Every structure is written in structure tokens, then in C-alpha cells.
Amino acid sequence: MQIKQLIVGPIQTNCYLLISQGEMAVVDPGGDPNKILEEIKKTGIQPKHIINTHSHFDHTLANKEIIKETGAKILDLKEGDEIKIGDEVLKIISTSGHSEDSICLFGQGFVLSGDTLFKDGYGRTDLEGGSEEEIQKSLKRLSEIIKPGTKIYPGHGEIFSY
Numbered sequence: 001m002q003i004k005q006l007i008v009g010p011i012q013t014n015c016y017l018l019i020s021q022g023e024m025a026v027v028d029p030g031g032d033p034n035k036i037l038e039e040i041k042k043t044g045i046q047p048k049h050i051i052n053t054h055s056h057f058d059h060t061l062a063n064k065e066i067i068k069e070t071g072a073k074i075l076d077l078k079e080g081d082e083i084k085i086g087d088e089v090l091k092i093i094s095t096s097g098h099s100e101d102s103i104c105l106f107g108q109g110f111v112l113s114g115d116t117l118f119k120d121g122y123g124r125t126d127l128e129g130g131s132e133e134e135i136q137k138s139l140k141r142l143s144e145i146i147k148p149g150t151k152i153y154p155g156h157g158e159i160f161s162y
């Protein structure tokens with residue numbers, strides 16, 4: 001899978017284009033729709049899906065424009081769901097804590113962690129729907145299932161190895 005990182009919007013959100021076998025999903029189009037559309041255009045691929053790692057505005061701001069311009073559909077994903085992009089399958093793990101609806105996407109050798117897990121810590125829990133207790137549970141679960149060396153693509157900041 002090819003993963004293209006774009007930094008967008010008012011709080012420097014990582015938007016990712018996931019590409020495999022001529023299919024594409026856009027993860028967290030959190031602003032700067034024109035910048036995202038430009039990158040999409042460069043690939044020559046029409047995205048099928050939009051995935052939001054959670055519903056905070058800085059991860060969803062450009063949903064509408066991407067839908068309007070490309071016809072992509074928002075996937076509402078929950079624990080246990082799987083999504084196929086080309087020949088890659090991503091598994092969804094629910095990781096509430098930063099928000100109630102936070103998810104992580106597990107692929108072959110990589111995880112898109114949204115605002116649950118960052119290089120230098122984890123997402124804040126003081127916003128509506130946030131819970132310190134829940135995020136600690138989610139982080140513990142992640143630590144049990146993410147293999148060392150897995151590449152982590154967070155919702156903000158640097159991509160890193162687990």
C-alpha cells in the first residue's frame with residue numbers, strides 16, 4: 001500500500017491518501033480541500049471512500065468538498081469492521097478515550113492511529129466525550145496488539161516506528 005501524507009487545516013492534521021491497485025481512500029481530510037484535491041488529481045485515481053479516525057472538526061473539515069468533487073463516500077466504521085482498498089485489507093479497532101468514536105486502522109505492517117497515539121504521547125482527553133480512563137485502556141490494548149517495528153501514521157505530528 002502506498003500512503004501519502006498531507007498536512008492540512010488549522011491544527012496541522014495529517015490527512016492520508018491510501019492507495020492500492022488503483023483504488024484510494026482518503027483518511028482525515030481535515031481542511032485545505034484544494035490541496036487534497038490537487039494531490040488526488042496527481043494520482044489519477046478517483047477515491048472511493050473517506051475515513052475519519054474520529055469526528056472532531058480538524059479531521060473532517062474537508063469531507064464535504066471531497067465528496068462533492070470526487071463522489072467518495074464516508075465510511076462509518078466500528079470495531080471489527082474491515083475495509084478493502086485494492087488488495088489490502090484494513091481492520092478497524094475501536095480506541096475510545098480521545099473521543100468516544102475514535103478508531104485505529106490496522107494494515108500490513110502499519111497502523112493509522114488518529115489522535116489516540118502520537119510519537120511523543122497520546123491524544124488529549126479533556127474535550128467533550130474524552131476519557132482518561134478509556135484512553136489508558138485503549139493504549140494498553142494497542143500495546144498488546146501492535147508488533148514492534150510497526151509504522152504508525154498518527155493524526156498529528158511525525159510518522160514513527162512503534
Ligand SMILES: [Zn+2]
Binds near residue numbers: 056
Ligand atoms: Zn481530535
